Amino acid sequence: MSNKQLVEQKYVPHVVEVRERLKSSPALQTLLDPNVDPALVEGFLIQLNSLGVYMTEPVDGWIRRAGEATVKMGLKDVGEKLITHAKHEEGHHLMMIEDTKSLVARWNAKRGPQLDATALLNQVPTQAMVEYRKIHEDTIVGPMPAAQVAIEYEIENLSVVFAPGLMEQAKRVCGEDIMEAMSFVKEHAEIDVGHTALNEVMLGKLLTQVPEKAEVIGKTGALALDIYLRFMGDCVERAQGLLKPAAAA
Numbered sequence: 001m002s003n004k005q006l007v008e009q010k011y012v013p014h015v016v017e018v019r020e021r022l023k024s025s026p027a028l029q030t031l032l033d034p035n036v037d038p039a040l041v042e043g044f045l046i047q048l049n050s051l052g053v054y055m056t057e058p059v060d061g062w063i064r065r066a067g068e069a070t071v072k073m074g075l076k077d078v079g080e081k082l083i084t085h086a087k088h089e090e091g092h093h094l095m096m097i098e099d100t101k102s103l104v105a106r107w108n109a110k111r112g113p114q115l116d117a118t119a120l121l122n123q124v125p126t127q128a129m130v131e132y133r134k135i136h137e138d139t140i141v142g143p144m145p146a147a148q149v150a151i152e153y154e155i156e157n158l159s160v161v162f163a164p165g166l167m168e169q170a171k172r173v174c175g176e177d178i179m180e181a182m183s184f185v186k187e188h189a190e191i192d193v194g195h196t197a198l199n200e201v202m203l204g205k206l207l208t209q210v211p212e213k214a215e216v217i218g219k220t221g222a223l224a225l226d227i228y229l230r231f232m233g234d235c236v237e238r239a240q241g242l243l244k245p246a247a248a249a
């Protein structure tokens, strides 16, 4: 069986239902609606980046620690690949900080109420954001740290399947120059194609080595994606909050 077939058969059934929600989520449908308020799209990008720092800053540490625990349990090859992948995720939250500042400057130049980038970067995390950190920490110390591969497979795949449509919508309703403030999304739409291919190789290897763990691996991927979709819903909700005068900082 090819790697892809193995992933399709043993893993995908666990995530297929959650993946469907990327299309059916009312919040994301509102965001991608042809008649969307441009301010909502800009507000979403501001929230995705400013709140996203909390989700992205720990990523390289999570992958490295999961990789080390995976090596320790005897899955040397997958563990070492995770440790290598970790290096490619270092500092990506810095793009989100920069994009937040650029997007807020852009917003303040032509919209109201006026926003404060520092205050946005210091917002209280949502429930989904707290859960996102927790699923990583639980996976690292749990019985199957290699399930980190499934988390990466689902989340990095969002850059492949969701980011292009988001960029198209942003350019269409906010103007082409919005791309100057979308370095994180733009870069990830490109590099995560490769990262997703690598994750699929690791996942196939894992399913060959520990086939009896397919369910826990699949369920970990499904929960991570569920949490991230709720996080994106939170970004839409908090974007709606930015449009009201009361949100003025």
Ligand SMILES: [Fe+2]
Residues within 6 Å of the ligand: 088, 089, 092, 188
């Ligand atoms: Fe990244």
Ligand SMILES: [Fe+2]
Residues within 6 Å of the ligand: 089, 156, 191, 192, 195
């Ligand atoms: Fe990546």
